[in-house]
Amino acid sequence: MTDAASIYHVENVLLVAIRDNITDTDIITLQEELSHRIVSDGARGVVIDISALEIVDTFVGRILAQLSSIARLLAAETYIVGMRPAVAMTLVELGMDLSGSRTALSLSHALRSLRASRLA
Amino acid sequence: MIGADACPVLTVPLRDERDIAAARSAVSRELDKRGARALRKVRFVTAVSEIVRNAVDHGGGGEMSVFVKERPLEIWVRCTDTGPGIADIDEALQDGFSTARSMGKGLGGAKRLVDSFEITSRVGGGTTVEISAAL
Numbered sequence: 001m002t003d004a005a006s007i008y009h010v011e012n013v014l015l016v017a018i019r020d021n022i023t024d025t026d027i028i029t030l031q032e033e034l035s036h037r038i039v040s041d042g043a044r045g046v047v048i049d050i051s052a053l054e055i056v057d058t059f060v061g062r063i064l065a066q067l068s069s070i071a072r073l074l075a076a077e078t079y080i081v082g083m084r085p086a087v088a089m090t091l092v093e094l095g096m097d098l099s100g101s102r103t104a105l106s107l108s109h110a111l112r113s114l115r116a117s118r119l120a
Numbered sequence: 121m122i123g124a125d126a127c128p129v130l131t132v133p134l135r136d137e138r139d140i141a142a143a144r145s146a147v148s149r150e151l152d153k154r155g156a157r158a159l160r161k162v163r164f165v166t167a168v169s170e171i172v173r174n175a176v177d178h179g180g181g182g183e184m185s186v187f188v189k190e191r192p193l194e195i196w197v198r199c200t201d202t203g204p205g206i207a208d209i210d211e212a213l214q215d216g217f218s219t220a221r222s223m224g225k226g227l228g229g230a231k232r233l234v235d236s237f238e239i240t241s242r243v244g245g246g247t248t249v250e251i252s253a254a255l
Contacts, residue, residue: 024137024173054148055162057169058226086162093163094229 013045044119051082061096068101079110126187143172163233170230171249179203193255206241
């Protein structure tokens with residue numbers, strides 16, 4: 001894994017923090033690695049923190065949406081946390097609502113929600 | 121068109137995907153220096169990301185130049201590539217048009233995020249995109 005993102009496995013949940021300088025190749029690598037880790041670690045939830053991302057363009061948005069779909073097929077729920085308000089407004093203007101992903105304002109909100117659905 | 125009253129600020133070469141991030145950061149810094157508000161900045165930098173990615177992924181690379189116009193304060197970005205050019209620009213700007221890795225919302229999406237958007241392209245002669253936003 002590159003240093004553009006780190007994956008931590010805590011109580012059936014994979015926590016991922018994406019750094020701002022992530023490249024297209026890095027994020028595709030992350031998508032692959034996370035897909036494998038969901039199965040090998042038996043994760044029921046994936047929480048992706050994008051608070052370090054200044055922008056989310058259509059490429060990164062598409063990868064995040066795909067990742068959520070892949071995780072769902074592997075029986076894990078994905079939460080995207082830490083989206084900046086201006087990023088949310090811009091994504092909607094781009095016509096990307098990430099409707100396949102759950103979102104939460106923070107990591108603790110996401111974990112609470114995963115616990116409530118007994119996934120963590 | 122970028123007028124003669126716009127001052128060139130910097131140029132970033134676009135060779136590979138690392139330069140996409142470099143181009144974004146460079147524009148972001150210029151907007152910060154001039155006190156751009158968060159939403160204005162995110163919208164413009166997102167548009168920059170789309171057009172420079174297009175130049176790197178489809179245009180075989182090129183360069184991005186940033187210009188600033190005073191009174192009224194505006195930022196302009198010109199992105200040129202030396203790729204195969206776009207045969208049907210109207211089609212390329214439609215949501216859903218996609219040739220390779222994009223979702224097909226890239227160029228059309230960029231157009232919606234800026235105050236002005238101009239694209240010129242010639243088959244075999246590369247593509248130039250100019251965008252601007254008031255600050």
